[in-house]
Amino acid sequence: MRRLMKALEADKALRAVAGAELERSIQASDFNGVAHLHLAHLRTLEGRYEDARAESQAGLAHDGFAAYAWERLAANELSEGRPRAALAALAHEGRSPVLREVRARLRFEALAELRELGTRRAELAAALRQDPARRDLADSLAAVERRLAP
Structure with missing residues (x-):
């Protein structure tokens, strides 16, 4: 997972692909807390802090005990x-x-x-x-x- 996050930090195109997949996952399932939290991390990397906050809050609503979420x-x-x-x-x-x-x-x-x-x-x-x-x-x-x- 760390290698993936490092790659996402360095590669804007990869972030776009990962973001699209996370959004698809969020739409496909009610059990999507972790997907919201990963999307929040991507939004933070992009400097989109308001979007990151909204995704974090959505993820925490599904899983308030997710690692590093708070x-x-x-x-x-x-x-x-x-x-x-x-x-x-x-x-x-x-x-x-x-x-x-x-x-x-x-x-x-x-x-x-x-x-x-x-x-x-x-x-x-x-x-x-x-x-x-x-x-x-x-x-x-x-x-x-x-x-x-x-």
Whole structure:
């Protein structure tokens, strides 16, 4: 499986073929949790994080204990700048002790990003209080608030 994933990372045409086969598998069976999760991984490789999140969630709806599924979802959420959502994904119990290090690293990254966003939110709120007419500050604050949402 690792060799296949390495090949998929390197070959866009192979990803297209694999993606089409996974989509066919998803359409053909109600027992398709793993296919959703593999398709999520492909979407992540392509930088399609919203699609990856949707596929991860569909896969987890079928198999909430799939290996690395919650960790992949957390990584996708971090890639999209959504640290609270990453922490929510990591709150699900992992089955493998091997994953502890991966989960700890993801949790550390999410908490660090939350701290940075909290600091940025405080800075923007203070600046906006001093100059309430600045639309750019209000827009930036709204963007930070969206990233802080679960």
